[in-house]
Amino acid sequence: APERWPSGTITVRVYDDQPFDRQIVIPAVAFSGAKHEREHTDIYSSCRLIVRKNGAEIYNRTALDNTLIYSGVIDMPAGHGHMTLEFSVSAWLVN
Template sequence: RDSRAPERWPSGTITVRVYDDQPFDRQIVIPAVAFSGARHERENNDIYSSCRLIVRKNGAEIYNRTALDNTLVYSGVIDMPAGRGHMTLEFSVSAWWVNGWYPTASISDLLVVVMKKATAGITIS
């Protein structure tokens, strides 16, 4: 977490570990996470607040995007076959400190759902 970012802007990392402790295949579902930056119009130039989201799966980067004056959305479905080991997901968000101004960036809540993968589709129990 950025020490200058008390609670004013997105900053930090959340790590989610799913243990391979079941005899059946599973899926990890990440519903939509929206994040955005903003454009601040000034007399001589525009200033942008940026927000970046990086997602890693077992240490490998699977998503890395930066929102300027727009909103971006990340969502995902990750297969987790039984017997192949634990899965670690890391979600890192950061916003830029712009010309001494607090950035006006935002990110929605993160939800990670783990469910049994059925042969006929997905069953939620």
């Protein structure tokens, strides 16, 4: 995708360094594609968000000409190890 389009991954690591249970709150993340009107045909761009918790996919959605929102609350019991969250976004054209 062109450089101006969203593309990449952000990794967040939460350490299990407290003796009490916690909850990780992920505030709303909005993402959307768009409709690009042309003279003879419309072209759409899409945007995908994938969220992984400790490598396991917990969210995977693609928006075309709509807006989607992801938010979450994840339990993190004490003594169960560190947690790694990955947020990956990509965009591309769809005819």
